Amino acid sequence: MSALKQLGTVVFDCADPAALAAFYQKATGWEITHSDQDFASLGGGTPVQLAFVRVDGYEAPSWPEDLKYMHLDFTVADLDAAAGALLDLGASRPDFQPGEGQWIVLTDPEGHPFCLTAAPTGD
Structure with missing residues (x-):
């Protein structure tokens, strides 16, 4: 029996979550479900969501x-x-x-x- 049933979200470290979420929203047509200066996500009805988290000093x-x-x-x-x-x-x-x-x-x-x-x- 597998402990992991379904992948829910892929999270990216980044410098600007809102801007990166906006890029992927335009690229995929998926809905932005949350956006602020530290975290943004998109999906809205998709099997897997994408999320973006601000990391100070991101490289x-x-x-x-x-x-x-x-x-x-x-x-x-x-x-x-x-x-x-x-x-x-x-x-x-x-x-x-x-x-x-x-x-x-x-x-x-x-x-x-x-x-x-x-x-x-x-x-």
Whole structure:
């Protein structure tokens, strides 16, 4: 029997929770459920929520350095279109792109890496 039943929230350390929540709200369309200077969250009906907590002296992870802690993967219909839209929202595209075009690595406005992967197409 597993003690962990369901993942509820993924929490990011950051310098500005409200701004980072606003970026992910625009990127996902999810609802911001709380936002103040120290903590923000979004989800609202999604199986997993994202949350952001202010950490004094926050230092962004460095891609592709080894000092990253985790990253999110998002499935999208069109890799290039999704990457373009996210870049317009404030994401960045690092030079180092592993995976030979199978996915795209971006970083959010505070430097957390996340990946876009193409949704499977029907045969």
